[in-house]
Amino acid sequence: MSIGLSEQEILRRDSLKQLRELGINPYPAEAYEINANAADILANYEKDKTAYKTISIAGRIMGRNIMGAASFAELQDATGRIQIYLKRDELCPGDDKTLYNTVFKKLLDIGDFVGVEGYVFTTQTGEVSVHVNKLTVLSKSLRPLPIVKRDDEGNVFDGFTNPELRYRMRYVDLTVNPDYKQIFINRSKVINTMRNYFDSQGWMEVETPILQAVHGGAAARPFATHHNTLDMPLFLRIANELYLKRLIVAGFDGVYEFGKMFRNEGMDRTHNPEFTSMEIYVAYKDYVWMMGMVEECLEKIAVAIHGSPVVKVGAHEIDFAGPYEKLTMYESIQKYTGIDVSEMSEEHLAQTCKDLGIEIDDSMGRGKLVDELFSEKVEANLIQPTYITDYPIEMTPLAKKHRSKEGLVERFELFVMGKEIGNAYSELNDPIDQKERFEEQLKLAARGDDEAMAMDDDFVRALEYGMPPTSGLGIGIDRLVMLMTDQSTIQEVLFFPQMRPEKKKIELSAEEAELYALVKEGEQQLLSDIKAQLADWSNKKWDTTLKGLTGKNILKVNKTDDGLFLEHK
Numbered sequence: 290m291s292i293g294l295s296e297q298e299i300l301r302r303d304s305l306k307q308l309r310e311l312g313i314n315p316y317p318a319e320a321y322e323i324n325a326n327a328a329d330i331l332a333n334y335e336k337d338k339t340a341y342k343t344i345s346i347a348g349r350i351m352g353r354n355i356m357g358a359a360s361f362a363e364l365q366d367a368t369g370r371i372q373i374y375l376k377r378d379e380l381c382p383g384d385d386k387t388l389y390n391t392v393f394k395k396l397l398d399i400g401d402f403v404g405v406e407g408y409v410f411t412t413q414t415g416e417v418s419v420h421v422n423k424l425t426v427l428s429k430s431l432r433p434l435p436i437v438k439r440d441d442e443g444n445v446f447d448g449f450t451n452p453e454l455r456y457r458m459r460y461v462d463l464t465v466n467p468d469y470k471q472i473f474i475n476r477s478k479v480i481n482t483m484r485n486y487f488d489s490q491g492w493m494e495v496e497t498p499i500l501q502a503v504h505g506g507a508a509a510r511p512f513a514t515h516h517n518t519l520d521m522p523l524f525l526r527i528a529n530e531l532y533l534k535r536l537i538v539a540g541f542d543g544v545y546e547f548g549k550m551f552r553n554e555g556m557d558r559t560h561n562p563e564f565t566s567m568e569i570y571v572a573y574k575d576y577v578w579m580m581g582m583v584e585e586c587l588e589k590i591a592v593a594i595h596g597s598p599v600v601k602v603g604a605h606e607i608d609f610a611g612p613y614e615k616l617t618m619y620e621s622i623q624k625y626t627g628i629d630v631s632e633m634s635e636e637h638l639a640q641t642c643k644d645l646g647i648e649i650d651d652s653m654g655r656g657k658l659v660d661e662l663f664s665e666k667v668e669a670n671l672i673q674p675t676y677i678t679d680y681p682i683e684m685t686p687l688a689k690k691h692r693s694k695e696g697l698v699e700r701f702e703l704f705v706m707g708k709e710i711g712n713a714y715s716e717l718n719d720p721i722d723q724k725e726r727f728e729e730q731l732k733l734a735a736r737g738d739d740e741a742m743a744m745d746d747d748f749v750r751a752l753e754y755g756m757p758p759t760s761g762l763g764i765g766i767d768r769l770v771m772l773m774t775d776q777s778t779i780q781e782v783l784f785f786p787q788m789r790p791e792k793k794k795i796e797l798s799a800e801e802a803e804l805y806a807l808v809k810e811g812e813q814q815l816l817s818d819i820k821a822q823l824a825d826w827s828n829k830k831w832d833t834t835l836k837g838l839t840g841k842n843i844l845k846v847n848k849t850d851d852g853l854f855l856e857h858k
Contacts, residue, residue: 345405653738671704679700
């Protein structure tokens with residue numbers, strides 16, 4: 290099959306060829322030394338003009354205004370855009386004007402990378418620009434970039450705004466929509482601020498396995514794989530909790546990890562199959578202490594990004610300075626539904642959910658029913674940072690039993706803007722209790738709960754060696770970044786969100802189109818007459834080619850000495 294090139298792509302390939310014929314390597318291997326960037330020049334040139342007499346800068350050409358013996362262009366580097374000025378006789382001081390007349394004016398395009406050397410000056414219109422003395426081609430772009438137009442007021446026209454294209458071609462998105470880079474710069478600030486805070490407390494960053502023999506640490510459906518050498522099933526981790534707590538057993542006072550987690554579940558505006566989580570465990574602490582630590586940490590992050598603990602998210606101003614509101618799980622349900630579920634049996638809870646129009650199934654135990662009720666009727670009301678505390682024991686197999694409230698555990702979740710951001714426990718360190726909790730999870734799995742935790746005998750064994758009182762916390766980094774950057778979808782804060790396979794348009798040759806037409810008509814016949822016209826057919830991968838053309842219509846392609854035979858539905 291032939292895939293056609295657009296007129297622009299053909300022209301650019303021709304320019305590539307001409308550059309090489311002129312002896313210019315369009316993809317040079319040598320390093321290009323730079324000593325300035327657009328943002329620095331624009332911010333500081335007027336303060337100290339003597340510092341920019343000899344500069345070297347590189348980036349993409351993002352706009353051109355070609356005139357006669359002089360031209361302007363817009364250069365974009367990692368920090369922003371700056372105007373460059375090229376004068377033919379200064380760029381080409383000798384008799385040979387090829388670099389300006391042919392290379393710059395005819396063979397370079399928007400999207401090409403160039404390096405320029407020269408000095409900074411201010412044009413008659415007052416625009417800080419680079420006067421170019423030397424131009425070096427660094428990379429020829431073979432595909433045209435979308436042209437995003439901006440007027441004098443900054444309004445955008447013909448923008449590259451289709452989310453499907455933006456997320457799939459992030460390299461184009463961030464080139465033509467550079468303002469989005471700030472989201473990812475702030476994402477880095479979120480992680481670095483958190484890391485610096487933890488390090489200042491003496492807690493150590495560690496790494497734990499992604500491939501795990503027993504998936505655990507959360508209620509979620511895992512991705513399964515197989516290790517050929519060991520001939521055993523493995524799972525991509527849904528959490529790193531159980532390994533981090535093993536390190537507390539090993540004698541570390543505080544450990545944390547930023548890492549990818551993988552959950553084989555749905556995708557929506559706040560869920561991606563792989564996501565980034567931070568988990569931290571500190572010995573000799575409890576969940577009450579952890580609340581204070583979270584408030585201090587999140588306030589530092591807000592200030593690092595916005596200069597204030599108050600962050601505007603949509604129509605709301607979220608105040609990350611503590612203390613945050615605290616409601617128990619049962620209190621929150623009663624507050625927003627008027628129903629007291631604290632003493633309800635599993636059967637009564639199930640009926641209550643049905644009465645409220647909440648979809649449930651027989652696999653759900655008491656904990657899952659409470660969770661569904663809370664999710665449907667409470668979460669959306671929790672706009673300002675709010676701790677939901679003291680969960681039913683059935684919901685949390687890894688948390689310590691509440692010190693004073695029977696049937697509950699010492700756990701909190703932090704909710705902001707109706708979404709869970711963090712989850713923390715006073716960690717269960719009683720190995721006998723832990724094993725019993727795992728066994729209860731196995732019973733739920735037998736009832737069909739595919740999110741129930743598996744038995745982890747080695748983790749129980751670790752607890753049997755003794756783990757000190759410990760508090761643990763997990764924070765979803767992607768959702769936290771969404772809050773701190775005022776984004777409504779998780780895809781906006783991931784460089785490369787998970788997406789369906791791209792549908793590719795296929796252009797057929799005349800012979801392929803004829804074959805496709807025959808198949809579409811449902812004809813089952815010997816195709817030796819067509820084969821005779823195509824000398825290269827014997828080398829084609831028929832099954833792949835025909836299934837790609839016709840979907841599932843073709844069952845089999847038989848090749849015989851007489852020709853090719855299609856078997857199809």
